[in-house]
Amino acid sequence: MAILESGLAAPRARYRSAAAAARQRTSQRAEQRSRMSAARFAVLVIGLLLGALISSLLLTTLLAADAFTLSELRATGRDLAVTEEQLAQQVSVLESPTTVARRARALGMVPAPGPAFLYLSDGRIVGGGVPIRLARPLRAAGVDPVAIGR
């Protein structure tokens, strides 16, 4: 392509006149102006690009920061859920009949052999609370019997 254009450019130069020269002067001023505006334009474009770059960086950083906060909060939430689960499990172990019965026995308690029912209508007592002979006194279990009732 370059070869073809240079072939055409040579005859064109021969037709240049004075008017053309004058036109050239004004066009030189225009060129100066356009060169200035081109510089401004370049600054503008670079500015825009820089701005876009910075804001995109900023945005990414913010997102990343949010992601970190999110993962931190998630971790905290997970830890708390685990703690809650552990505590709930401890409670269910402690309140299981196996544990309650063992602890009651350690306190010197024994299963009640027969309940007594008090009828509020006529004050009758039906059935009998059977007294139990303890194998060892309650205090021997290291417990103050008075405190148990509290």
Added chain:
Amino acid sequence: MTLIRERGAPARQRRPRRTRGDFRPGNPGRRLRLGLVLTLALLMVYGGRVVQVQVLDAADVSTSAVASRMREAVIPAQRGQILDRTGAPLAATVQAFDIVVDQTMVEDAVGAAGGIAPIVALPRWQVRRALTGERRFAYVARGVTPAQWQRVRDLGVPGVFGQPTRQRVYPAGAVAATVVGFVGTDGHGLDGLEYGLEDILAGEDGLLIYEASAGGRRIPTGQHSERSAVAGTSVRLTLDRDIQYVAERTLARAVRNAGADSGSLVVIDPATGQLLALASAPTFDANAPTASDPQSRRNRPLQEIVEPGSTSKVITLAAVLNEGLATPTTRFTVPGVLYRKGEDYRDSFEHGRLPLTLTGVLARSSNIGTIIAGERMSPETFYSYLVRFGIGQPLGIDFPGATRGILAPVGQWNDASFPTIAFGQGVAANAVQIASVFATLANDGIRIQPSLILGYQPPEGGIRAPAPPARTRVVGAEAARTMRQMLEMATSEQGTGSAATVPGYRVAGKTGTSDRIDPECGCYRGYTSSFVGMIPAEQPRAVIAVILQNPRNGYYGGQVAAPAFQAMATYLVQAMRIPPSVTPRASLPLEW
């Protein structure tokens, strides 16, 4: 392109004519044309490749490009809990950690083992062995609590990592272990309801797909997709954890006192057919199933069949009463030996001719009297009652390995079938089926299919009840009431079950002693001793069945099983707040 054509055209004019076949390599026109062809060919290959990559295989290629950055992570579904009727957990899933090691990174195995071993409660040598070697992945300890892992992490041993995992725990330990079962290390059910209800409990694992950097770190702005895990459904059982615990202890004590091999104890609420306790002895700790004998993991009340023996006399006599063929005071003359079709039948005690009423036949547990009374009806009629009472029929409880018992169809009965089945031999049932017979009488003759599951609790909330249990009228309300009075006489001073009485309460029940089927030899060896009863007799709130296998310290049901019934009933009247009986005990003559 243009350039080549422009320069090529004048060259053709200047070229001198040549004859065909006169090929000179120096010819530039030809060289150029050749070059052109080669270049075009090359470009076509490139172009084709571009088309192939960008158009034809575009989808595949972009997928594999994305795949090289995408990571997948399975989000394990939370397994449903198994709860008792009050909502107390029998099986739950908690967060746990597997401590794993890259052995090539460990520098001081001995020192590290000294720090880790006491935290995870393992012997020091075992931890040291796990830490030493050339393997990039090995387990040090599995299923430790988050607190334990935290302490191990604080030691800062290089190469030791924690892998989050879920662990199944059984807060009540051995309580209801043979009902609940247990899971394997992969978290899937292996036995009991954990196995039977696997589909309901398991839920559905979720999947997290995200874009990650080469180092495996998640790219915050990258694409990701998440399919949430669907938690499993929790199952609420009809069992009561406290009643179950007492039932297990009571049974264990009875088995020990009687020197028995094993035992079953069942508690049913007759008004609903719901099982309140399903105890089995021996049992095991569900938190350490591998440490137990497989025999101790059986759920005997559902999986083991026994010949019910005398407890099944109530079916024969209830049928006779309901058919109107006898009353509680109908007189029978019971000989010492009864001959039927070449066989002779005897009672458990030697006697001459006894003048017994129908009540007396039951209370004294006379085999001969039961046969004589039963012969008032046809085998077909008797068979229809056995079926309606649920003998040999599927229980309707979806439990792995649950048996339906053995009852030969009436068409296949031989000469000995009718008399032996009349007093509970030659027929087999599990403890729940036997308890259900008494629950039917306790519920005024209406049999409610026993149930073990109270409801399903899906993760989204609410509670879904299972299909209502089948209800069938087996005997009339009057016949059922009369049977209860006769059973009350069986626990009187003159009956065989006097050891079952609870002071202040009317108790109805029946002892049973039968030949035990030994699964090892498939023969009869030892005895099966049982007591099945209800409290209070006038308006039963609970039916309790106790069955002991091969007791050695005495073998009569009234001797070894009735005390366990009494202990259980004494607890139940307190736990279920059953007031003492105010009406007088039934009084029916046993002899005439």
